[in-house]
Amino acid sequence: MTEQPYSYQRQELIEPDWRRLPGWADVTPEQWESAQWQRAHCVKNSRQLRAVTGTGLSDEFFADLEQDQRERATMSMLIPPQMLNTIAPALAADDPGFTRAWYADPVRRYMLPVASDREVEWPSHPYAQRDSLHEAEMWAAEGLTHRYPTKVLAELLPTCPQYCGHCTRMDLVGNSTPTVTKHKMSLARADRLEAMLDYLKRTPEVRDVVVSGGDVANLPWPRLESFLSALLELESIRDIRLASKALMGLPQHWLSAEVRAGMERVATTARSRGVSLAIHTHVNAAQSVTPLVARAAAAMFEAGVRDVRNQGVLLRGVNSTPTELLDLCFALLDGARIMPYYFYMCDMIPGAEHWRVTVAEAQALQSAIMGYLPGFATPRVVCDVPYVGKRWVHQVARYDAARGISYWTKNYRTAIEGDDPLALDREYAYYDPIHLLPDEGQEWWRAQSRTAELAG
Numbered sequence: 001m002t003e004q005p006y007s008y009q010r011q012e013l014i015e016p017d018w019r020r021l022p023g024w025a026d027v028t029p030e031q032w033e034s035a036q037w038q039r040a041h042c043v044k045n046s047r048q049l050r051a052v053t054g055t056g057l058s059d060e061f062f063a064d065l066e067q068d069q070r071e072r073a074t075m076s077m078l079i080p081p082q083m084l085n086t087i088a089p090a091l092a093a094d095d096p097g098f099t100r101a102w103y104a105d106p107v108r109r110y111m112l113p114v115a116s117d118r119e120v121e122w123p124s125h126p127y128a129q130r131d132s133l134h135e136a137e138m139w140a141a142e143g144l145t146h147r148y149p150t151k152v153l154a155e156l157l158p159t160c161p162q163y164c165g166h167c168t169r170m171d172l173v174g175n176s177t178p179t180v181t182k183h184k185m186s187l188a189r190a191d192r193l194e195a196m197l198d199y200l201k202r203t204p205e206v207r208d209v210v211v212s213g214g215d216v217a218n219l220p221w222p223r224l225e226s227f228l229s230a231l232l233e234l235e236s237i238r239d240i241r242l243a244s245k246a247l248m249g250l251p252q253h254w255l256s257a258e259v260r261a262g263m264e265r266v267a268t269t270a271r272s273r274g275v276s277l278a279i280h281t282h283v284n285a286a287q288s289v290t291p292l293v294a295r296a297a298a299a300m301f302e303a304g305v306r307d308v309r310n311q312g313v314l315l316r317g318v319n320s321t322p323t324e325l326l327d328l329c330f331a332l333l334d335g336a337r338i339m340p341y342y343f344y345m346c347d348m349i350p351g352a353e354h355w356r357v358t359v360a361e362a363q364a365l366q367s368a369i370m371g372y373l374p375g376f377a378t379p380r381v382v383c384d385v386p387y388v389g390k391r392w393v394h395q396v397a398r399y400d401a402a403r404g405i406s407y408w409t410k411n412y413r414t415a416i417e418g419d420d421p422l423a424l425d426r427e428y429a430y431y432d433p434i435h436l437l438p439d440e441g442q443e444w445w446r447a448q449s450r451t452a453e454l455a456g
């Protein structure tokens with residue numbers, strides 16, 4: 001066999017045995033597969049985590065975790081048992097090296113960040129921002145971002161069944177943390193959703209709606225179904241994509257009888273009207289694709305959704321090598337028929353520098369994964385450039401790799417640029433993490449920050 005940089009091997013999906021963790025030693029398969037049980041046993045603080053892992057994790061680990069929650073975390077802790085169970089999946093809590101395996105684990109790294117993970121000199125980029133994509137500025141109605149000419153993002157609710165440490169909507173999603181007071185929507189949910197539908201009725205050039213949040217799995221099913229039914233009444237809407245990380249984090253939700261029956265009704269209407277209904281999920285590590293996740297995806301295909309696609313986030317220490325990315329893509333595709341679609345570079349939110357990769361690294365990753373997957377399932381690695389939108393990483397117009405500043409252009413106006421004559425000529429900047437730059441680049445940023453301090 002010819003030796004290749006990546007060697008493909010079909011992997012069987014594994015549901016790790018949750019009974020290896022002392023807090024779940026007596027949990028039955030029926031309990032485990034109940035969405036209600038999963039929601040009631042989510043881990044929200046280190047006391048609850050300790051109750052699950054017993055004496056497995058060291059006191060130093062908990063001190064590290066609590067320090068991060070106090071001083072850095074932009075998201076509060078919330079992790080369903082299903083996801084927690086995929087951390088260090090091969091080790092029992094009393095196995096030697098359990099704490100070490102947790103520190104190194106990709107799911108732990110992004111779901112339960114600890115203080116020692118963070119970058120020391122530049123934990124946040126000087127240009128990092130809450131709402132780094134300026135979505136709220138582009139709200140056509142509260143929670144409805146109109147950034148691209150033909151598509152919108154509808155943020156129906158600001159909660160999820162799981163909170164990811166790197167969440168790009170950290171401004172709005174989840175509970176406030178000691179360092180971040182979350183913004184609140186001003187309208188009641190029913191009024192907000194009504195205002196979104198009104199805008200879509202008035203704006204027939206929008207043909208594609210990403211129904212998101214948060215995570216739609218946290219919206220009571222009847223509410224979600226009535227919103228989707230109203231969308232399906234609009235002749236102009238041809239694509240509907242439901243955003244739910246919970247397809248992986250809480251597959252029990254999508255496997256519940258109420259949701260399956262409801263999806264079947266919605267998918268049947270969509271099909272009869274020629275509308276493509278898809279689910280977009282968010283899986284970042286191969287070990288998260290378990291048999292239960294595959295069952296949830298299969299249930300959605302059975303219900304009649306056209307496709308289930310994955311939009312992962314490229315995160316250092318999680319999936320930033322070609323092998324990690326390809327293992328994940330093959331687990332999704334072979335194991336669960338989930339289409340690898342995008343990998344976004346992690347956005348420039350506060351505290352994210354240890355996760356982010358440079359544009360050059362992202363380009364190298366895109367090149368490295370070409371040719372292994374079918375073309376239709378080869379994900380695009382994209383940079384979501386503020387005020388621009390998604391750009392494939394090789395579309396960069398200019399790149400100063402020493403200072404880590406890339407410049408991008410665009411071919412459409414966002415909703416707020418109707419009368420901006422330069423919108424399509426301007427170059428928009430994006431920034432690499434400073435600690436990954438060559439010495440001269442790091443020194444340049446230090447000088448910049450000294451100047452800013454003096455001026456301030």
Ligand code: SF4
Pocket residue numbers: 159160162163164166167168169173213214215245282
């Ligand atoms: S599931 Fe999505 S919206 Fe929710 S915390 Fe994670 S990244 Fe943010």
